[in-house]
Amino acid sequence: xxxxxxxxxxxxxxxxIVDTNAAWFANLMMENGIEVQRRVTVGDRLDDLIAVFxxxxxxxxxxxxxxxxxxxxxxxxxxxxxxxxxxxxxxQDAWVERLxxxxxxxxREMPKSNLKQAxxxxxxxxxxxxxxxACGFRVKLNRAWLFFTPGVPFEFKQMVEEQFLPFVQQSxxxxxxxxxxxxxxxxxxxxxxxxxxxxxxxxDGITLGYRSFMPYIEIKVFARGDSAISALxxxxxxxxxxxxxxxxxxxxxxLEEEIHARLYNSGMSLSVAESCTGGxxxxxxxxxxxxxxxxxxxxxTYSNESKVRVLGVSPQTLDxxxxxxxxxxxxxxRGARALLDxxxxxxxxxxxxxxxxxxxxxxxxxxxxxxxxxxxxSQMIKLPRRSRDLVRKISAAVAYxxxxxxxxxxxxxxxxxxxxxxxx
Amino acid sequence: xxxxxxxxxxxxxxxxIVDTNAAWFANLMMENGIEVQRRVTVGDRLDDLIAVFxxxxxxxxxxxxxxxxxxxxxxxxxxxxxxxxxxxxxxQDAWVERLxxxxxxxxREMPKSNLKQAxxxxxxxxxxxxxxxACGFRVKLNRAWLFFTPGVPFEFKQMVEEQFLPFVQQSxxxxxxxxxxxxxxxxxxxxxxxxxxxxxxxxDGITLGYRSFMPYIEIKVFARGDSAISALxxxxxxxxxxxxxxxxxxxxxxLEEEIHARLYNSGMSLSVAESCTGGxxxxxxxxxxxxxxxxxxxxxTYSNESKVRVLGVSPQTLDxxxxxxxxxxxxxxRGARALLDxxxxxxxxxxxxxxxxxxxxxxxxxxxxxxxxxxxxSQMIKLPRRSRDLVRKISAAVAYxxxxxxxxxxxxxxxxxxxxxxxx
Numbered sequence: 001x002x003x004x005x006x007x008x009x010x011x012x013x014x015x016x017i018v019d020t021n022a023a024w025f026a027n028l029m030m031e032n033g034i035e036v037q038r039r040v041t042v043g044d045r046l047d048d049l050i051a052v053f054x055x056x057x058x059x060x061x062x063x064x065x066x067x068x069x070x071x072x073x074x075x076x077x078x079x080x081x082x083x084x085x086x087x088x089x090x091x092q093d094a095w096v097e098r099l100x101x102x103x104x105x106x107x108r109e110m111p112k113s114n115l116k117q118a119x120x121x122x123x124x125x126x127x128x129x130x131x132x133x134a135c136g137f138r139v140k141l142n143r144a145w146l147f148f149t150p151g152v153p154f155e156f157k158q159m160v161e162e163q164f165l166p167f168v169q170q171s172x173x174x175x176x177x178x179x180x181x182x183x184x185x186x187x188x189x190x191x192x193x194x195x196x197x198x199x200x201x202x203x204d205g206i207t208l209g210y211r212s213f214m215p216y217i218e219i220k221v222f223a224r225g226d227s228a229i230s231a232l233x234x235x236x237x238x239x240x241x242x243x244x245x246x247x248x249x250x251x252x253x254x255l256e257e258e259i260h261a262r263l264y265n266s267g268m269s270l271s272v273a274e275s276c277t278g279g280x281x282x283x284x285x286x287x288x289x290x291x292x293x294x295x296x297x298x299x300x301t302y303s304n305e306s307k308v309r310v311l312g313v314s315p316q317t318l319d320x321x322x323x324x325x326x327x328x329x330x331x332x333x334r335g336a337r338a339l340l341d342x343x344x345x346x347x348x349x350x351x352x353x354x355x356x357x358x359x360x361x362x363x364x365x366x367x368x369x370x371x372x373x374x375x376x377x378s379q380m381i382k383l384p385r386r387s388r389d390l391v392r393k394i395s396a397a398v399a400y401x402x403x404x405x406x407x408x409x410x411x412x413x414x415x416x417x418x419x420x421x422x423x424x
Numbered sequence: 425x426x427x428x429x430x431x432x433x434x435x436x437x438x439x440x441i442v443d444t445n446a447a448w449f450a451n452l453m454m455e456n457g458i459e460v461q462r463r464v465t466v467g468d469r470l471d472d473l474i475a476v477f478x479x480x481x482x483x484x485x486x487x488x489x490x491x492x493x494x495x496x497x498x499x500x501x502x503x504x505x506x507x508x509x510x511x512x513x514x515x516q517d518a519w520v521e522r523l524x525x526x527x528x529x530x531x532r533e534m535p536k537s538n539l540k541q542a543x544x545x546x547x548x549x550x551x552x553x554x555x556x557x558a559c560g561f562r563v564k565l566n567r568a569w570l571f572f573t574p575g576v577p578f579e580f581k582q583m584v585e586e587q588f589l590p591f592v593q594q595s596x597x598x599x600x601x602x603x604x605x606x607x608x609x610x611x612x613x614x615x616x617x618x619x620x621x622x623x624x625x626x627x628d629g630i631t632l633g634y635r636s637f638m639p640y641i642e643i644k645v646f647a648r649g650d651s652a653i654s655a656l657x658x659x660x661x662x663x664x665x666x667x668x669x670x671x672x673x674x675x676x677x678x679l680e681e682e683i684h685a686r687l688y689n690s691g692m693s694l695s696v697a698e699s700c701t702g703g704x705x706x707x708x709x710x711x712x713x714x715x716x717x718x719x720x721x722x723x724x725t726y727s728n729e730s731k732v733r734v735l736g737v738s739p740q741t742l743d744x745x746x747x748x749x750x751x752x753x754x755x756x757x758r759g760a761r762a763l764l765d766x767x768x769x770x771x772x773x774x775x776x777x778x779x780x781x782x783x784x785x786x787x788x789x790x791x792x793x794x795x796x797x798x799x800x801x802s803q804m805i806k807l808p809r810r811s812r813d814l815v816r817k818i819s820a821a822v823a824y825x826x827x828x829x830x831x832x833x834x835x836x837x838x839x840x841x842x843x844x845x846x847x848x
Contacts, residue, residue, distance in 0.1 A: 011635035013460060014450045019443060022465075026438045036437060037472065041446075041463035071615040074633060111619040133615075152636075154811065168669070191495040191557075193537040198497070209498060211435035212576075241819070272724075279703035280711025282724045284704025289778055289812055291726075297734060298724030299707045300696075305764050306721035310734060340729050354713055387578065388713055 001172040003029065007037040008077055009151060013043040021156050023065050032165065033178060036151050044068065049080030050228040057084075057142040062168055064160070067151035069134035071105040076270045077415040078137070082121040089119040092126055095135045102133055124148075127163050145171070167229055179229045181236045183219045184249040184258075186397050187416025188218050193246075197239060209296055215394040216254065222338055245414045255400035256284040262407055263294040268343045270403075272298040273311055273336035275323065276350035276366055281396045294403050296340045301332065311335030324349050324361055326369075326378050327354070333371035333378075344406070345371040346399045352391045365422075366395045368400040370412060377402060377412040382420035394419070425596040427453065428484040429463040430476055432491040432501055433575060437467040445490050445580050448752050456589065457602060468492065473504035481508075481566040486592055488584070491575035493558035495537040501572055501738050502561070506545040509565050513543040516550055517560075519559045526557055527835070551587050555579050560587070569595070605660045607643045608673040608682075610821050611840025614641050617670075621663060624847040627655045639818040640678065669838045679824035680708040686831055687718040692767045694827075697735055697760035699747065700774035702791055705820045720764045720830045725756065735759030748773050748785055750793075757795035757802075768830070769795040770823045776815045789846075790819045794826040794836060801826060801836040806844035 005022060012019045012347040019041065026036045042048045058061055068077030082089045095118035119399070120126060120137040127136030127147070132155035138147045149159050185193065189211050197208055197219070205228025209220040219239065223232040240247045249258040272281050274294075274306050284299025285291045286356060299310055304323055307313040312335040313328060319338070321327045329349045335344035350366025352420060357363035364383035369376055381398060398419070402412050415421065429446060436443045442467065450460045464480060466472045473492070480487055492501030505514045513753070519542035527534040543552060544561040551560030556579035562571045571591070573583050607762055609617065614634050621632055621643070629652025633644040643663065647656040664671045673682045687694060696705050696719075706722025709715045723734055731737040736759040737752060745751045753773045761769035774790025781787035788807035793800055805822060807815050822843070826836050839845065 010633060011464060011637075012447075014454050019447070023436075023443070030438050035467075037467070038476070039437060039465035041465070043459075043461070052462075072618040092771070111615050113615055113619050113622070185530055191535050194496040195537050198537070209434060210496060271730075277721050278715075279705075279724070281703075283703030283707045286704075286724070286726070286815070286816075289776075291702075295724075296727045297730035298703050298709070298722075298726065299725070299734065300703070300722030301717075301762065302710070302716055303720045306695075309763055310721060310723065339733055340727065352713075386574075388709070392710075393563030394762060 001015045001034070001062065001168070003034055003036050003062050003168070003334045004056055005036055006056060006063055006065045006146075007039060007041040008044065008049060008065065010043040010170060012067065012072065013041050021151065021153055022152075024157065025064065025066070025160060028160065028165070028200045030180075032169075032269045034168065035355065044074040046076055046080055049076060050084045053081055053084040053141065053146060057144040057146065060144045061172065063144050063146045064164060065146055065148045066156060067149075069117060069136070069148060069150045071111065071116055075116075078120050081124070081139055081141075081146065081148065085121055085123065085139060090122045092118045092120060092135065093113075095126065098135075099133055104387070115302070120148075127159065129155055129159055130162075131158055133335075138167070155201040164412055177225060177229070179223045179232050180254075181221045181223075181232055182251055183221070183236065183240060183247050183370070184252055184255070184257070185217050185219060185243065185246045186215060186248045186394075186401060188217070188243075188246045189418060192417065193217060193219065193243070196242065200238070202235060203228060205229075206231065206235055211362040213253075214390055215397050216248075218253070246417050248397075248404065254284075255397050255404065256281075257288075258404060259400050260285060260288045260291060262404070264288075264290050265293050269294050269296050269340070269346040271336040271340060271342040273332040273345060273347040274298065274300045275302060275332070275348055276305070276395050277348045277392050277399070278302065278352075279347060280392050281348070281399060284396065297336070299336055307332060312338075322361070324351055324365055324366055324367055324372040324380075326380055329367035329369040330371075330376045330378050333369035333376055337371040343373060344403060346403060347371070348395050348399055350386045350391065352395075353386075354388060364391050366391065366394060366398075368399050368402065370399070370406060372406060377406070379413045382422065384420075425458070425486065425592070426484045427458055427486045427488070427592070428480055429460055430480060430487055430489045431463065431465040432468065432473060432489065434467040434498065436491065437465050445575065447575075448581065449488065449490070449584060449775050452584065452589070456593075458592065460728065460740075468498040468500060470500055470504055470507070470748065473500060474508045477505055477565065477570060481570065482569040483567045485596070487570045488588060489570055489572045490580060491573075491724040493541060493560070493574045494570060495535065495557070497541055499540075502544050505563055505570065505572065509545055509547065509563060511546040513805040514546045516542045516544060516559065519550065522559075523557055544572075545805075550618075551583065553583055554578055554586075555582055589750070599650060601653070603647045603656050605645045605647075605656055605751050606675055606677075607645070607660065607664060607667075607671050608676055608679070609641050609643060609667065609670045610639060610672045610679070610825060611818075611843040612641070612667075612670045613842060615683070616841065617641060617643065617667070618789075620666065621648070624662070624666065625637040626659060627652060629653075630655065630659055637677075638814055639821050642677070651708050657664055670841050672821075672828065678708075679821050679828065680705075681712075682828060684709060684712045684715060685826050685827070688712070688714050693718050693720050693764070695720045695764060695766040695769040697769060697771040698722065698724045699726060699731070699756070699772055700776045701772045701816050701820050701823070702776075704816050705770060705772070705823060708820065720766045723760055729813050731756060737764075746785070748775055748783050748789055748791055748804075750791055750804055753791035753793040754795075754800045754802050755792035757800055761795040766826060767797060771795070771825060772823055774815065774819055776812045776819075777810075778812060788815050790815065792819060794823070794830060796830060801830070803837045804846040806846065808844075
């Protein structure tokens with residue numbers, strides 16, 4: 001079965017929004033053993049839409065079309081599909097009724113423009129949208145089924161999960177005999193990882209892939225066929241041992257996900273005191289439902305006065321060592337932990353750039369501390385030539401990893417391959 | 425001139441990363457009056473790459489190819505291009521020397537696999553990459569110039585800005601006679617905005633577009649041709665008046681950008697106390713370099729104990745009214761402002777969901793306050809049926825807008841079209 005995706009919308013093509021629907025869709029398909037073979041993104045021009053529907057329908061078995069089902073004049077997927085097939089649009093009375101119900105339920109009058117959302121090509125089969133005003137539909141053209149979905153992410157996702165995926169599985173059967181494991185690494189470049197791993201001898205049917213999504217590089221271990229699948233666990237463990245400290249998680253896409261999973265409903269509590277990471281650690285954790293079960297507070301003490309006033313850092317320490325220093329960040333962590341007697345506290349203080357560096361402490365110098373009931377661990381890392389955004393992301397990741405290692409009973413401060421450290 | 429983009433990489437096609445390069449590129453082109461007409465995304469399969477290079481080279485004048493120039497075995501853009509053109513890959517001695525220099529400068533030995541990055545098709549023209557190990561190149565095939573760029577975002581961006589854009593402008597001349605203005609709206613749906621605006625009579629050559637990027641909808645006012653361009657300012661102002669409170673900025677893509685621009689180096693200071701928004705407000709502001717000039721602190725007082733201990737909220741208030749209430753959020757804002765005597769403080773407390781709601785205060789109930797030297801403004805909004813993420817984003821946006829309106833000397837608490845409010 002050959003699956004392609006067509007993404008429509010000037011705002012996607014013109015780059016004003018990033019196409020998260022496409023990434024989500026491809027990822028879901030992969031998890032179900034289905035490869036998306038090509039993705040074409042086109043704007044809101046009727047002729048372009050007609051051309052791409054006709055062209056790709058000659059190559060693919062199934063085409064997921066996303067976007068262009070809205071009520072405004074630049075939404076023209078249904079019209080383009082009708083023209084591509086040479087048939088009229090037909091108003092679906094059943095959907096008009098649903099629209100009226102939907103607006104009534106939401107206490108609003110239906111804008112006239114929404115009627116357009118009930119018009120689909122004559123030969124199309126309507127596809128229900130239980131959470132929005134755009135009805136989906138599917139149409140056969142040439143070799144392909146074209147399956148039309150709305151651009152609004154939560155409407156799109158529900159339609160794909162509840163209707164598109166079952167349709168594909170029923171029509172084309174289950175697919176490949178493959179399995180996948182993933183290792184998350186921090187602090188080592190892709191080519192350096194690849195050099196080391198490509199020297200390993202891997203069983204037949206096992207291949208490696210890399211994805212770089214800052215500050216992590218994920219190593220994907222693919223297995224195809226029964227014997228490779230049964231070797232997958234052992235090979236993954238072998239890679240993890242080979243790489244050592246830089247492997248920071250498996251099967252997770254970020255360290256915040258790992259930390260949330262470890263602390264959620266664990267009875268343990270965490271406070272966070274951030275300076276250069278500026279709320280990044282806190283907001284990454286709060287993004288997970290249930291983080292209130294362990295997160296006491298996140299204190300972004302951006303100014304020195306705030307470090308003194310809120311965290312109880314001594315003005316003398318700030319004078320003697322500066323805000324970006326081991327003594328200051330240790331006092332920040334101790335102070336944040338003590339406020340509510342949390343089990344753990346993380347603290348960061350650094351120079352994220354692009355300005356503010358000195359010869360002694362250049363941009364990219366970040367002090368990080370972890371306070372526990374037993375004591376404080378700290379380190380000062382060097383991240384030269386990284387953007388402000390990346391300095392903040394790496395610093396947050398190193399902080400999470402210190403806590404992760406402490407929770408594992410491992411050494412808290414370790415070397416990562418290409419993250420420099422100031423000697424203590 | 426017909427411009428297309430080809431994005432390569434299994435990790436982009438398979439959705440494990442979101443293609444931010446594509447969005448950035450298309451946006452930059454649009455700002456330079458150049459439309460990207462189509463974007464094709466393919467994985468790391470040699471045959472697919474060869475096919476798409478050959479096929480699209482028949483339709484486009486210029487094709488920007490992104491990705492697949494790395495050192496690992498799944499990087500195969502150069503090889504595919506050489507095969508598509510039927511010519512060998514040739515090692516570029518000049519680039520090998522650059523690679524050795526690059527690694528020496530970074531104090532590392534060059535991994536052997538990087539040599540591959542100096543191989544480009546025989547007829548290709550090398551394109552410099554001053555910040556990375558992959559050299560770019562361009563090749564003519566059929567109608568098109570194919571321009572190959574690395575996937576690493578900052579290498580890609582520098583190559584596009586310094587080399588691709590000048591190449592296109594020199595080869596094809598400047599383009600269209602167009603202009604664009606943008607209005608940012610909050611709290612009103614796309615179809616409802618469109619219904620109201622499509623009833624307005626607009627001058628010839630002016631068209632409207634909408635982009636929805638939660639929690640905002642941006643209205644784009646396009647002008648094509650001299651008379652439309654000269655009317656653009658007046659039309660934009662007319663739309664702003666027509667829509668009232670829901671227009672919250674112009675020419676900005678978010679309210680945090682607006683607030684940062686207003687407070688940066690203004691001499692004014694801000695503290696933030698967040699509960700349900702969980703560091704989102706703080707980290708959105710800290711993302712801008714220079715935010716330390718006004719941001720005193722951001723206190724994420726997630727637990728009640730932290731509200732009491734850090735912000736000085738009275739335990740009695742929490743008992744009497746609960747954490748999500750006007751009295752509590754007002755005390756949070758007052759407390760955050762008083763700590764360092766900031767000019768302003770914003771505070772949020774709400775139920776982001778998916779759990780934690782009650783009949784009286786369902787999920788999506790959020791109390792927001794702004795404290796100034798003169799007093800406190802507050803409101804409690806209702807955001808039913810929104811995701812956790814969206815509740816947090818809308819709440820942060822409303823908080824910013826309260827501050828923006830205060831800075832303008834306007835009423836701080838107003839109705840937005842479809843954001844409900846509890847009566848005071």
